[in-house]
Amino acid sequence: MKKFALAGNPNCGKTTLFNILTGSNAYVGNWPGVTAEKGEGVYKKGSEEVDIVDLPGIYSLSPYTSEEVVSRNFILDEKPDCVINIVDATNLERNLYLTTQLMEIDVPIIIALNMMDAVEKNGDKIDPKLLEELVGLPVVPISAMKGTGIKELMDRAIEVSKTPRKACTVLHNSPIAHLVGDVAIALEAKGVAAPLFHAVKLAEMDEIEVNMHRDIIHMVDAFKATFADDTFGTDIEAIIADARYKYITSEYVKAYTRNPRSDDSKSDKIDRVLTNKWAGIPIFLLILFAIFHCTFSESFLFSASWGLPSLEELGLLVDGEPANFGVALLACLYDGAIYSPGVIINNLWNDVIVGNLFGLVNGWVEQIPAEWAVGLINDGILEGLAAVLSFLPQILVLFLFFSILEDSGYMARVAFILDRIFRKFGLSGRAFMPMIMGFGCSVPAMINTRTLADEKEKTATVRVIPFFSCGAKLPILTAIAGAIVMRFGWGNADLITYSMYVLGIVTAIVSVILMRSTTMKGEVPPFIMELPAYHAPLFSSLMIHLWDKTKHFIKKAFTVILASTIVIWFISHFSFDWRMLSDEQINESILAGVGKLLQPVFTPLGFGAQLTEWGWVFAVAAITGLIAKENVVATFGTLAACVAGAVVAEDEEGISYVVAMVNATGITVPALLAFIVFNMTTIPCFAAVATARGELPTSKSFKWTIVFWLAASYIASAVVYTIGSAWWTLFIWLAVAIIVGVTIHFVNRRSKYAVV
Amino acid sequence: MQWYEILIVVACVLFVGGVIAKKLWDKAHGKTGCDCGCGNGKNCPHCVKNPDRKTQR
Structure with a gap:
């Protein structure tokens, strides 16, 4: 072939x-x-x-x-x-x-x-x-x-491809043409393939060539001893580059006719605004907020404040339920406020497709005479799957917006805009690209760090990539943010989700500052990147992206997540002495035992010993999230039916499971926020951990990376919980930050003088 | 236990075992199974580890 x-x-x-x-x-x-x-x-x-x-x-x-x-x-x-x-x-x-x-x-x-x-x-x-x-x-x-x-x-x-081609060069009229010719003849005599290419590279003193052909390098040294260019001296690499460009501009460009009336391109005009020194970052944050608003807001364009009547006030509900199918459809779009496109699609998916489909299967399963089997399939497997699948539309909508930003060429500009800030923190703008990919999935993002030449910059970037919340973490964010709004009537779901994303970025920045000023000191490499021209994203390309995302998500839901829900159900319905337990007895189960063992560890984060007897559920969910992050919500779904006092609402599948857990455990809003932060910043899923192991230079740096993820997530969630619970602790954390900062500054200054 | 109860237990054990075995098989063959949108294709440079990676570095 x-x-x-x-x-x-x-x-x-x-x-x-x-x-x-x-x-x-x-x-x-x-x-x-x-x-x-x-x-x-x-x-x-x-x-x-x-x-x-x-x-x-x-x-x-x-x-x-x-x-x-x-x-x-x-x-x-x-x-x-x-x-x-x-x-x-x-x-x-x-x-x-x-x-x-x-x-x-x-x-x-x-x-x-x-x-x-x-x-x-x-x-x-x-x-x-x-x-x-x-x-x-x-x-x-x-x-x-x-x-x-x-x-x-x-x-x-x-x-x-059918005819062999003899190499040629554009350097035949350049000052080093003779050198290249002589070296090529010498290499050909040695039987080297592609002698012309190797000759040019040897003349450039290319590191690989010099090591390969040490016997010929004397020809280049002899030439350099008698030659000096007026502009470049004996820098032959520069002479060759200059000769190539001169040839291209004098010869090849004859085929190119520039439009005499063209001045600045459309991209240049757009860039004047979007990459403006002062407006660039606020515009980026605004675009990011607009995306989250369009994906998660139940008050699109802040329509809740317009004084619109609810469906109940319009008399369209009978006993709190839509009067007919038309009203049910209308309820997906509007109820006292207009929903954002992301919420509308999500409502249609959950109410019309997931709800009916799972309801149908639930009905069939209930025919099975064995009660435990009905519990396993309906409460364990189906509830767990529904919890995860209910977030698919919003994941796709968010991913669609990110794809549009990427394909249009805007994300490359964001790297350019952020370079100025990143540089102050010890990274170049190039590191932003893998981080942005981290919003989709940490695995390709970590692999993309190969484009970073500096080893320390690469390690620091790999470590902070999981802080850029990937698609799999979105169900955790959406479910908990939704539950905070539904159960506590606190804030807006879109604002909470947006804040958590921004908090992830802030945690990444703080971590990088600490790493680059302590264990990973070094110069920031220069950032040179060609900005691509803006273009309208191709519809087919966007659809391929979305289809792949859907395929992968569903495949994961019906393999890893499904297997996890089965295991979780079994270990939550068997005791350590291998006795089968009823739903009311799951506090004696293996899962509860393990959860209770781990629970005290999370006490400083708000979801530990201070919760009720069911509080171990949060500890267990955090651990199952290490297999795949979607498991966190799936675990809530699987256990919701068994947890005492947990009443699951019929609608809003995933969110209702969290509300049920909130009611059963007595967890507070700051603790819920700390739980999100912990899951967002802790050790990522198995696949990402395996990739980090392959990408990091040594096993020692990999082990430290695991420690770093655990420490960063623990500290970040503790900060959120304590400040959320008692605002004055903000001053304690600020004092700690100042002490750490001052200590690092003085230690660095001392070591600098010690070196001098 | 009735026959259908045994069937459900066996199906669950086989399914969980199968998923774990598939993950181990993929890991042994260098597939990390990413979300990059490649569908875990054998041609995806993100999903399949390059054996030359160490030398490239």
């Missing part, structure tokens, strides 16, 4: 093309550095199959970053039958810089001129035929987003 490699600059559309060619749905984002490792798929053309390899985005073939090493090694060692060089037509000059390096390798190459639609939209023109003549490589204009030109590209790529 033939093997083609997709190579190009970051964010030029490689993964979008890869997905089209292979039918895959690898993660695509509108910022540079989304793909940190190569991915593989198969392209089928009739009976012919081609292996397609999606390489990480690179600016050069010099081994400065791990992505460059991955791509370079693949092209040189795996010898693909063809390299499809994707060139972003809107940034022609910079993208062709990589092309000039690729053409120095003896491998068939074809240029896919991507984003041609954007070029035309700007009023600019690129003549692909002329470019093909000038570069000497086949050029096919495409639009990976719209899927145009793909067939022609692959037809020509298959054709090109």
